[in-house]
Amino acid sequence: MSDQFTFTVTNKTELTITELWVSVDDEEWASFNLGDSGIPSGETATIAWAEYTNGSPCEWYISAVFEDGSETESALFNFCKEPALTIG
Numbered sequence: 408m409s410d411q412f413t414f415t416v417t418n419k420t421e422l423t424i425t426e427l428w429v430s431v432d433d434e435e436w437a438s439f440n441l442g443d444s445g446i447p448s449g450e451t452a453t454i455a456w457a458e459y460t461n462g463s464p465c466e467w468y469i470s471a472v473f474e475d476g477s478e479t480e481s482a483l484f485n486f487c488k489e490p491a492l493t494i495g
Contacts, residue, residue, distance in 0.1 A: 414486050417451040419495030426472035433468045
């Protein structure tokens with residue numbers, strides 16, 4: 408049994424999400440590896456947190472970057488209460 412925590416991201420935009428960034432303080436950011444295909448429009452991906460985040464708080468800022476280089480505003484998200492995120 409894995410202790411790794413996961414969450415899902417559903418892309419409801421017209422563009423592929425190529426990068427997903429998270430931050431505890433909205434200043435220092437870390438990215439998730441979304442692979443070569445990213446998260447295509449209309450798709451849902453399951454993403455695993457790195458083990459070092461296991462002792463972290465539930466609330467993280469999150470931002471997505473799209474295939475055209477545009478990005479979402481960072482938004483505070485509680486991953487303990489809502490492990491399913493929809494972008495778009």
